Amino acid sequence: MLLAFKDMGVKIPFSFGANNEFSGLFYAFSSAYGVAPGAEFINVDGTVKFGPLEPGYKDFLQLFSKWYNLDLLDQDYLSKNQAKDIRPDFDAGIMGASVLHANSIISAPSTSVKLGNEKVEVLITPYPVLNVGDQIHLRDYVEPFNQSPAYISSNAKNPIEIIQWVDHLYSPEGITEISWGTLGTGKDDMSATYYIDENGKHQYTDFYWNHPDGLTTNEVQRQYMLRDSAMVWDWENQSLMYSDPQYQVAWDTWASNADYSYIMPQTLTMTLEENDRYSKIMSDVTTYVNEMAAKFIMGIESFDKYDDFLATLNKMKIQEVIDIQQSALDRYLVR
Incomplete structure (x- = not known):
């Protein structure tokens, strides 16, 4: 090839x-x-x-x-x-x-x-x-949760607040913030990354899918959602991300001859x-x-x-x- x-x-x-x-x-x-x-x-x-x-x-x-x-x-x-x-x-x-x-x-x-x-x-x-x-x-x-350990420096000035913040990431509110970002008013809201549709479901806005500065969705996730800080994955978010049949083809193809044992x-x-x-x-x-x-x-x-x-x-x-x-x-x- x-x-x-x-x-x-x-x-x-x-x-x-x-x-x-x-x-x-x-x-x-x-x-x-x-x-x-x-x-x-x-x-x-x-x-x-x-x-x-x-x-x-x-x-x-x-x-x-x-x-x-x-x-x-x-x-x-x-x-x-x-x-x-x-x-x-x-x-x-x-x-x-x-x-x-x-x-x-x-x-x-x-x-x-x-x-x-x-x-x-x-x-x-x-x-x-x-x-x-x-x-x-x-x-x-991808595991259902983040297995990477979190460490606090001995020089940290606010260790208690850091522990509280990490703990917050496991809460429903923290999971939503990391997975979806900032709540907006609708699909066209270019100041937010997600909105709630008429069926009560989370959906990404055009700001996420078509960022005005040309950022990819991966880049938006990391600049506006701190996605790499996620401790527990939001399954509604994951199902939306991979609902496109092309995603299913990708994951099925990569898993067809490979495991991670x-x-x-x-x-x-x-x-x-x-x-x-x-x-x-x-x-x-x-x-x-x-x-x-x-x-x-x-x-x-x-x-x-x-x-x-x-x-x-x-x-x-x-x-x-x-x-x-x-x-x-x-x-x-x-x-």
Whole structure:
């Protein structure tokens, strides 16, 4: 497919929002090799493994290196940001393939025309696999609630108020504010993000769907609703978001050959001592993995040096961190 894009004259056959790591891949491609794309731990049937130490990680990097050398992977992929770079290039039709949220994919054809570009046609594909019929175990997914822990700095001046605010996010009022934003008078209200229709249902306004400054719906959610602060999802909101049949096709397609059984639980807890060692070691390990992955892909470092990469990870005490994660997972599994 990427070679076909190149033969068609598409400027960038494939890119993604790397942000100097692999955050924008959402496990695509690496999951075909049974690993996450970056410095991430995986849970294989109760056993913790560190992706870069697994044989599949080298295979994944070699694939991207091959694409990079053939100009199939964006030569500037490393610095690309999902919102600022990937989405505009995708809408303009100068990018053949990427990893994007359903919102971005489905709105791309109309957005491309609005921006004065030729209308793009979008095809949603399953997670890539090595062999037909393969089932992969790492993919992006959404839990019914936010599993990410919240922390309060020891330097916070108003810790009680912060706790009250986080607690508020679990209340019906807090869930509505995060999910819908500001209540307006109707569909045409350009000073609010939602209104209540004649059937008593929440609906987004034109300010949300057609922002006057051209913001995407994802950007409106984050600038006007603090969507990333959501603790519990509003199911009326979710059903509205994915009521379009195209959304259902997208999610069904992505889930058709992929589950998320290898993803580590987000609510693992470490002891104070474990957390101290984990933080000290992983700070350097994560930086090293990201730097070396980029060097291997871009040809700055030869794959002949890959064993040296693994040896350095072991010298950085990665096994100690694996053991810490294993202990935390064991405690989680017997709760």
